[in-house]
Amino acid sequence: MDRQIEPNKNALLRRLAPADLSLLVPHLRDTFLELRSPLENAGKPIEFVYFPQNGLASVVAKKRANVDAEVGIIGFEGMTGSALVMGDDRATHDCFIQMASEALMMEASRFEAALETSKTLRPFLLRYVHAFHIQATYTAMVNARSNIEERLARWLLMCDDRIVGNRLGITHEFLSMMLGVRRPGVTIALQVLEGRGFIQSRRGEVVIRNREGLIDLADGGYGDSEAEYKRLLGDLEIQPQIVA
Amino acid sequence: MPLYYFDVDDNGTVYPDDEGSDCDTFDRVKEEAIRALVEMIQNSLPDGDRHKLVIKVRDDRGGVVLQVSLNFEVQAEHRSHGGSSPDSHV
Numbered sequence: 001m002d003r004q005i006e007p008n009k010n011a012l013l014r015r016l017a018p019a020d021l022s023l024l025v026p027h028l029r030d031t032f033l034e035l036r037s038p039l040e041n042a043g044k045p046i047e048f049v050y051f052p053q054n055g056l057a058s059v060v061a062k063k064r065a066n067v068d069a070e071v072g073i074i075g076f077e078g079m080t081g082s083a084l085v086m087g088d089d090r091a092t093h094d095c096f097i098q099m100a101s102e103a104l105m106m107e108a109s110r111f112e113a114a115l116e117t118s119k120t121l122r123p124f125l126l127r128y129v130h131a132f133h134i135q136a137t138y139t140a141m142v143n144a145r146s147n148i149e150e151r152l153a154r155w156l157l158m159c160d161d162r163i164v165g166n167r168l169g170i171t172h173e174f175l176s177m178m179l180g181v182r183r184p185g186v187t188i189a190l191q192v193l194e195g196r197g198f199i200q201s202r203r204g205e206v207v208i209r210n211r212e213g214l215i216d217l218a219d220g221g222y223g224d225s226e227a228e229y230k231r232l233l234g235d236l237e238i239q240p241q242i243v244a
Numbered sequence: 245m246p247l248y249y250f251d252v253d254d255n256g257t258v259y260p261d262d263e264g265s266d267c268d269t270f271d272r273v274k275e276e277a278i279r280a281l282v283e284m285i286q287n288s289l290p291d292g293d294r295h296k297l298v299i300k301v302r303d304d305r306g307g308v309v310l311q312v313s314l315n316f317e318v319q320a321e322h323r324s325h326g327g328s329s330p331d332s333h334v
Contacts, residue, residue: 020292147287182280184250185287188259203263228273 005030005104009053011077012128014117015234020121027110033057035099040079040091041215049081049111055101058178061093069143069180071136073098075162077229082132084108085115085125098174099163120239129230142221148181148189153214155179156199156206156220161226166208195215246304248273253298254288264304277301277312278324285314293318 005028007013008023016024028051033039039050041059050057052075059072074080089108115122124223142151155178159168172190176183183196190201198214200207208214215222247264267273277299285297294317301310 148284172261173265182276182283183265184252184259184261184277184280184286187261187263188252188254188284189248191259204291 004054007051007104009076009102010079011233012079012125013051015220016124017120020069020118020124023114023118023121024106024111027106027114028104029106031103031105033097033103035097035100036140037052037097038094039097040093040095042091042094045090046081046084046108048105049079049084049108050103050105051079052076052101052103054162054164055097055103056099056159057101058098059093059095062175065072068085068177070178071139072132073135073158074132077162077233078128078132079125081108081111082129084112085122085129088239098178099159099169114223127232131225131232135225138221138225142218143180146221148179149183149192150217150219150221151179151181152186152189152193153198153218156193156208157211157214157218157222160211168206168208169204169206170206248304248309249302250277251302252284253296253300254284255296270309273310274312275283275284277310281312281314286315289316293320 007016007025007028011019013024015241021201031050033050033055039048039193040046040059042062054076057073057080058070060068061071062068072095074095083089089112115125128161141197142154146154152175155175155244159170160166172183172186175181175190176186179186181189190199190206193199193214196213196217198208198210200209201234245266245268248321249261249264251261252259265276267276281299285295288297289295296313296315298311298313300308301312303309304314
């Protein structure tokens with residue numbers, strides 16, 4: 001009768017205590033989220049919590065129409081709905097799908113009920129929320145102190161950590177929004193990274209060729225936040241890399 | 245919306261734009277080009293006493309419809325600073 005869900009494909013669900021997982025499982029269901037699917041809307045109550053199994057969601061802060069910047073990345077290592085874990089019921093920023101994603105989802109009210117029922121679920125998820133905030137603090141740092149190429153390198157690495165394989169389906173237009181940089185700046189940064197053999201950039205696609213090179217280039221922007229995730233939650237197992 | 249291509253010439257190295265951007269008005273094209281130029285020069289300076297950055301915008305028929313350039317130049321005073329290099333801060 002009921003379809004088999006696969007909680008193990010999400011790093012948080014995989015690490016939950018069995019009793020906590022069994023509180024959530026009856027309410028979890030599979031979903032496929034297409035590019036740009038909205039998961040949370042700024043200022044609105046959070047309706048669902050998503051645990052991605054693959055793909056990517058972005059939290060994007062908007063200054064005004066068409067002036068926005070990405071402030072958080074969520075993949076199989078995380079979840080949406082951090083605000084619920086901290087006792088709030090609404091989203092501060094928009095959150096939407098940036099690369100198509102299979103995810104497990106549940107109603108926010110069911111999720112809140114589980115947080116109230118268990119003594120261990122919230123403390124565990126708070127460690128993730130903390131890791132997610134640490135990611136945002138590094139984003140703040142690189143946005144203030146790193147140049148476009150360094151920021152692009154960091155961003156590509158963060159995406160590469162979360163996707164299967166090494167091909168990112170991404171347009172320059174989208175990168176420009178994610179990095180808060182105008183299009184020509186993105187075009188050049190991509191070509192500079194390509195010139196150094198770190199990536200291959202094609203129309204609508206970036207292929208990662210040299211992670212070590214990108215990490216060096218990111219100049220401290222990448223790595224510390226990832227190490228903090230590992231300290232708080234355990235190894236961030238990088239998705240299998242299929243080298244083309 | 246019409247597509248515009250923002251090709252960049254950074255000190256003689258040309259970076260062609262093969263993807264293009266939507267811009268609804270020509271004023272918007274101009275604003276994008278100017279703001280992009282300022283953003284990019286901020287990213288590359290200081291890197292020496294001379295820098296020339298040009299953005300040429302093509303429309304989808306291939307013609308150049310706008311060119312925006314920035315010439316950066318530092319001129320040191322002919323005065324000795326006890327061997328230190330000229331100040332090239334902007």
